[in-house]
Amino acid sequence: MIAGWINKFADAVLGPFFGGTVEIASPWWLLLIPLAIALFIWRRRRRGSSMRYSNVNLIRSGKKSAKAALYIGLAWLELIALLSLSVAASRPRSGSIQEVAYAEGVDIILSLDISGSMQALDFKPKNRIEAAKQVAAEFIQARADNPSSNDR
Structure with missing residues (x-):
């Protein structure tokens, strides 16, 4: 039931972009998308302060170090990779329906x-x-x- 709903949703949303029908062969893999997002949010919230500042002026400046920016960038890349793997594992297929018509002629x-x-x-x-x-x-x-x- 859920698999059929996911296929209908994918066809309605993605079909116009691909110029045909879109079918998800293994729709259950798409359930990992909300799980990956929840994991990302949980990991971002659970992490406490990783550095203690001895100088309060460093905190007031609001500037983040390159290492902190890299850490945030890597976390986003990890989320994108998990989302991409989930979509790839669901095996989306697009195409148009073709019918063979047999006719007699002279x-x-x-x-x-x-x-x-x-x-x-x-x-x-x-x-x-x-x-x-x-x-x-x-x-x-x-x-x-x-x-x-x-x-x-």
């Missing part, structure tokens, strides 16, 4: 003789090849309305 091949005898003026004012081209064009036009036609 293959028709038209061939014209272009030898010198086709230049004869049997069909005045046209020669044989021009008359054959006209008949072929009319035939193709008549087939365009046929639903089983694949003529282009």
Whole structure:
């Protein structure tokens, strides 16, 4: 039930971005996301002051050392890594639905003789090849309305 809800939510939220449907193969891994965030918050709150200041002016300046900034940056990177692993483990897939349609049709091949005898003026004012081209064009036009036609 929850897995179906997670798939519907992922499809509704992420589907428009990926141009198709989004399916989560193992949605239970996504439950680690709130757990990772809770762990991050808990670790940030439980840690007390790590340094004692002998000079009160250092506290008033509000400047943090590079080591403290690095510690905070690493904590955020750890959270991002846990979130990314959780999403990757859930195996999201996107794609569009494709259906194979089977239809029957008729293959028709038209061939014209272009030898010198086709230049004869049997069909005045046209020669044989021009008359054959006209008949072929009319035939193709008549087939365009046929639903089983694949003529282009």
